[in-house]
Amino acid sequence: MKIVSVELFVIQMPLRSPFLTHLSTVDTREGIIVKVTNKDGIAGYGEGVAFSSPWYTEETVSTSLHMLTDFLIPLLQKNPINHPENLHSLFNSIRRNHMAKAALETAVWDLFAKIHSQPLSKILGGTHTEIASGVVVATDSASKALKQIEQYLDEGYQRIKVKIHPNQDYFFLTEIRRNYPDIPIMADANSAYSLEDVDRLKALDDFNLLMIEQPLAQDDILEHSILQKELKTPICLDESIVSFDDARKAIEFGSCKVINIKVGRVGGLYEAKRIHDYCLEKEIPVWCGGMIEFGISRAHNIALASLPGFTIPGDISASSRFWEEDIISPEVVVENGFITVPNQPGIGFNVNEKRLNEILLTKKTFQF
Numbered sequence: 001m002k003i004v005s006v007e008l009f010v011i012q013m014p015l016r017s018p019f020l021t022h023l024s025t026v027d028t029r030e031g032i033i034v035k036v037t038n039k040d041g042i043a044g045y046g047e048g049v050a051f052s053s054p055w056y057t058e059e060t061v062s063t064s065l066h067m068l069t070d071f072l073i074p075l076l077q078k079n080p081i082n083h084p085e086n087l088h089s090l091f092n093s094i095r096r097n098h099m100a101k102a103a104l105e106t107a108v109w110d111l112f113a114k115i116h117s118q119p120l121s122k123i124l125g126g127t128h129t130e131i132a133s134g135v136v137v138a139t140d141s142a143s144k145a146l147k148q149i150e151q152y153l154d155e156g157y158q159r160i161k162v163k164i165h166p167n168q169d170y171f172f173l174t175e176i177r178r179n180y181p182d183i184p185i186m187a188d189a190n191s192a193y194s195l196e197d198v199d200r201l202k203a204l205d206d207f208n209l210l211m212i213e214q215p216l217a218q219d220d221i222l223e224h225s226i227l228q229k230e231l232k233t234p235i236c237l238d239e240s241i242v243s244f245d246d247a248r249k250a251i252e253f254g255s256c257k258v259i260n261i262k263v264g265r266v267g268g269l270y271e272a273k274r275i276h277d278y279c280l281e282k283e284i285p286v287w288c289g290g291m292i293e294f295g296i297s298r299a300h301n302i303a304l305a306s307l308p309g310f311t312i313p314g315d316i317s318a319s320s321r322f323w324e325e326d327i328i329s330p331e332v333v334v335e336n337g338f339i340t341v342p343n344q345p346g347i348g349f350n351v352n353e354k355r356l357n358e359i360l361l362t363k364k365t366f367q368f
């Protein structure tokens with residue numbers, strides 16, 4: 001692939017409205033854009049999706065920059081590769097730090113697809129030409145949630161996800177179901193409960209939720225298997241699945257009936273595809289999770305979600321869900337509830353350099 005340079009752009013953009021969970025409020029998003037250029041001047045892009053603080057996983061923007069600068073980029077520099085899949089074993093010498101790895105790995109996938117003049121979705125084995133779009137409501141009152149749900153349904157979103165926790169669950173969902181008895185809805189707890197809350201969680205079976213996401217501890221597989229036996233509502237795991245082996249164990253133990261795949265959380269597209277392939281074989285539906293991301297990661301998610309096992313709407317929403325103006329052109333749009341999978345080579349979206357520069361904090365270049 002003859003990579004000649006890697007550039008890191010640290011950017012920062014305010015969200016159009018704050019994103020509230022019981023763990024943290026995100027109102028400004030920092031991120032890392034990775035640009036990998038080959039000897040012919042072809043550029044591939046990736047995005048680091050760690051947050052500024054370690055509330056969702058242990059990684060942060062700073063730890064990602066450290067890993068990229070001091071370990072991952074030097075490894076790639078010393079070990080030229082000819083296929084993005086080679087990065088998986090190359091990066092194995094470094095423990096975890098999945099979001100840092102995925103930032104660089106996804107950029108190399110985009111470059112590889114562009115070198116072969118193929119859409120990334122095709123390179124990965126994607127079959128869908130459009131993907132069903134869902135959206136997340138992350139607010140702290142039923143009245144605000146109802147307003148947002150109304151707006152998102154108007155915009156065509158096919159599934160609504162709401163954030164829940166012990167102070168915002170039964171009453172909150174009652175209000176929503178009173179207004180919207182039939183819409184496809186699910187709830188994400190981001191580990192707000194423990195097994196002691198089993199009766200509280202059982203009560204949520206009343207709401208005909210598509211699934212409940214990550215009710216118990218962020219690193220648990222065992223207790224979710226105990227809980228799933230008590231619930232009618234399917235459990236979907238997010239935080240607990242950081243690798244192929246986690247997915248295999250969770251499915252074997254019956255800890256979940258659905259898996260949310262996030263490219264950053266599992267360390268890249270290669271691992272994401274392995275999890276997808278395994279779930280397809282085991283008839284476990286998967287959907288693509290979101291990280292309040294900018295357009296580059298959004299584009300990688302679209303390519304991933306074009307794979308055949310992505311059968312339910314995930315958290316890939318339009319650029320306008322979070323941003324006044326995204327860093328890609330065209331922006332991601334949702335039409336009649338669907339996002340079209342692009343046909344252009346690579347991720348199929350151009351980087352809007354003007355916008356990127358407007359929100360740029362720092363830039364670092366590594367010449368190979």
Ligand code: OSB
Nearest residue numbers: 056136190289290291292293315
């Ligand atoms: O738990 O899925 C999550 C956002 C940031 C961190 C974790 C999560 C989320 C979301 C939605 O729920 C993300 C999105 O729509 O981009």
Ligand code: MG
Nearest residue numbers: 188213214238
């Ligand atoms: Mg989640």
